[in-house]
Amino acid sequence: MIAKYMKKNSFLKTIQSFLLLFLLVNLCFTAQVYAKDLNITEVLYRNHVLSLKHDSFSDIKFKKRIYNDPARLVFDIYDAKLDSPLTFREENITGDISSVRVAQFEANTVRIVCEAKNTIALEKIKIENIGQTLYFKFRVRNVILQDISFQDGDLRIVADGPMVPRTILLDDPERLVLDLIGAELKSVSQEQKIDNGVDESIRISQFETSIVRVVFTGKKTHDREVRISDNEKQIIVIGKEGKSRAREGFTDELTKLAILNEDAKSVTYQISGEKKLHYKFLKLHNPERLVVDFIDHEMNDSFGAEPLAETSMVSDIRFGKATVGRPVTRVVFDLRGSKIEEEFKENSDGTALYIRLKGEASDEEEDQEQDLDIKAINPSKKAIVVIDAGHGGYDYGAIYEGYNEKDINLDVANKVNSYLAQAGVDSYMTRTEDRFISLAERVDISNTVAPKIFVSVHSNAITSNTKMSGLQTYYYSSTGYKLASVIHKQLLKEVKMEDGHVRKSNFFVCKNTRAPSILIEMGFMTNKDELRKLTSDSYQNKLAKAIAEGIIEYLEKY
Ligand code: ZN
Numbered sequence: 001m002i003a004k005y006m007k008k009n010s011f012l013k014t015i016q017s018f019l020l021l022f023l024l025v026n027l028c029f030t031a032q033v034y035a036k037d038l039n040i041t042e043v044l045y046r047n048h049v050l051s052l053k054h055d056s057f058s059d060i061k062f063k064k065r066i067y068n069d070p071a072r073l074v075f076d077i078y079d080a081k082l083d084s085p086l087t088f089r090e091e092n093i094t095g096d097i098s099s100v101r102v103a104q105f106e107a108n109t110v111r112i113v114c115e116a117k118n119t120i121a122l123e124k125i126k127i128e129n130i131g132q133t134l135y136f137k138f139r140v141r142n143v144i145l146q147d148i149s150f151q152d153g154d155l156r157i158v159a160d161g162p163m164v165p166r167t168i169l170l171d172d173p174e175r176l177v178l179d180l181i182g183a184e185l186k187s188v189s190q191e192q193k194i195d196n197g198v199d200e201s202i203r204i205s206q207f208e209t210s211i212v213r214v215v216f217t218g219k220k221t222h223d224r225e226v227r228i229s230d231n232e233k234q235i236i237v238i239g240k241e242g243k244s245r246a247r248e249g250f251t252d253e254l255t256k257l258a259i260l261n262e263d264a265k266s267v268t269y270q271i272s273g274e275k276k277l278h279y280k281f282l283k284l285h286n287p288e289r290l291v292v293d294f295i296d297h298e299m300n301d302s303f304g305a306e307p308l309a310e311t312s313m314v315s316d317i318r319f320g321k322a323t324v325g326r327p328v329t330r331v332v333f334d335l336r337g338s339k340i341e342e343e344f345k346e347n348s349d350g351t352a353l354y355i356r357l358k359g360e361a362s363d364e365e366e367d368q369e370q371d372l373d374i375k376a377i378n379p380s381k382k383a384i385v386v387i388d389a390g391h392g393g394y395d396y397g398a399i400y401e402g403y404n405e406k407d408i409n410l411d412v413a414n415k416v417n418s419y420l421a422q423a424g425v426d427s428y429m430t431r432t433e434d435r436f437i438s439l440a441e442r443v444d445i446s447n448t449v450a451p452k453i454f455v456s457v458h459s460n461a462i463t464s465n466t467k468m469s470g471l472q473t474y475y476y477s478s479t480g481y482k483l484a485s486v487i488h489k490q491l492l493k494e495v496k497m498e499d500g501h502v503r504k505s506n507f508f509v510c511k512n513t514r515a516p517s518i519l520i521e522m523g524f525m526t527n528k529d530e531l532r533k534l535t536s537d538s539y540q541n542k543l544a545k546a547i548a549e550g551i552i553e554y555l556e557k558y
Contacts, residue, residue: 040082043102045090050100050136066122073122075112082110096121097138120210124182142184142210150194153239162232169439176221178214222440253300266358267311276350280433288335290342297329313340313357337362376424381556383452384426389413390458393436398461400525405459408534413457415544443512454517456509461525469530470500472521479516487550494546
């Protein structure tokens with residue numbers, strides 16, 4: 001009986017756009033709670049709580065998935081035995097969850113299936129393992145919106161619990177849709193339409209019982225940014241011109257950049273901020289650099305005010321705003337050679353970061369022995385390119401079989417970036433980590449950086465045809481067409497894949513970037529074989545190398 005729930009595909013009649021896709025395809029999660037080799041001794045359902053008593057105190061190995069059509073949650077517990085040979089059933093439950101089943105699915109797997117009216121209800125199930133009981137709580141309350149305010153172009157929403165935002169950008173007319181999942185308006189009086197001058201209107205409504213929907217309609221809505229506070233209880237949707245006080249608390253300041261101590265073999269730098277620092281770093285080669293990005297941090301006047309002397313490990317330090325739109329401060333250390341290693345330490349409250357650089361400095365020409373397996377660009381043809389990893393943060397792109405499009409795109413984009421660096425091409429990435437950037441911001445970044453070309457990296461998905469496969473390269477303008485053709489050809493040559501053709505489309509980024517731009521759909525996540533490849537490191541390397549080579553060929557030719 002339970003076998004029928006193994007059917008993986010939910011069939012969607014129509015898919016309006018790839019942006020909508022992530023809302024609709026299967027949502028998959030894997031994670032860990034507590035226990036190992038466990039026996040389930042009792043299953044109970046009472047007051048909208050399913051409880052499974054077990055005998056384990058260690059890790060529970062499980063996989064949780066949510067499917068559409070019918071909406072159901074499948075929760076497998078591995079290395080587990082159910083004492084009773086019979087399936088536990090609770091049917092015709094009133095409320096959002098309609099039925100619950102627990103059974104021994106395979107010799108070592110206990111499967112729990114919950115059916116519901118919609119996937120939202122399933123996403124809200126709270127699963128907790130307390131002591132020796134695993135609870136599925138079906139009535140997790142919605143968070144209530146306490147305050148909605150609009151000031152100087154910024155919309156700010158405050159809730160009594162953590163919010164789960166989801167954004168969609170739509171065209172014709174231009175709209176930004178912000179869904180707050182598992183949220184409720186405090187009262188109907190919060191339903192409102194705000195007219196923001198001539199250009200924009202904002203509508204706030206209870207879209208479904210568990211979703212508050214905010215729709216921005218107007219010419220500049222795609223320029224807006226959605227930010228969420230650390231505790232996730234506040235969301236601000238920023239308009240470009242706004243300078244309201246509503247933004248306070250969404251950006252922290254960096255206050256200090258200094259050398260803490262230095263000797264012949266090491267040097268320690270200190271970077272401090274007002275609040276806990278959120279940072280990501282990456283190492284770039286040729287020349288050797290350590291890049292540290294502080295996310296949602298802006299520099300105050302004292303940051304870097306004192307000039308820093310050269311040290312035994314670092315020939316120069318540069319810093320500045322890394323992206324347009326969202327505050328990211330980037331600090332770049334130019335390292336003296338590839339043998340210098342970095343060590344990160346924080347103080348107890350995370351407001352100070354200590355970066356210790358140690359190793360053997362070598363100021364001579366960089367060690368060329370590292371795998372430079374891509375040919376260098378003709379130096380006279382050097383140009384800046386922008387590499388754009390599609391989606392990011394709470395915009396997952398497509399989600400399939402537990403893989404997120406945003407992660408695949410970023411992996412490949414990072415690899416393209418490092419191949420380009422090896423070949424001597426300067427590339428600028430719209431994002432280097434898992435964070436949300438709107439399409440408008442991507443365009444903004446590109447138009448500010450003013451690169452020779454813009455290349456966006458995506459992965460395709462179509463749940464209604466899981467056989468569909470192949471490479472598709474999109475362009476909008478005629479200059480984009482040339483770029484698309486060169487890179488598409490290079491990809492087909494280097495990576496054995498089906499030709500999904502060069503196609504014209506008015507994708508937002510292709511249409512609005514001033515540089516010749518393309519959007520590569522590297523393959524279909526909904527196709528089993530292609531998903532396996534897209535998620536493999538070696539295949540991603542191949543893709544990235546071919547894209548980088550295509551870029552170089554284009555730069556040398558045009
Ligand atoms: Zn995509």
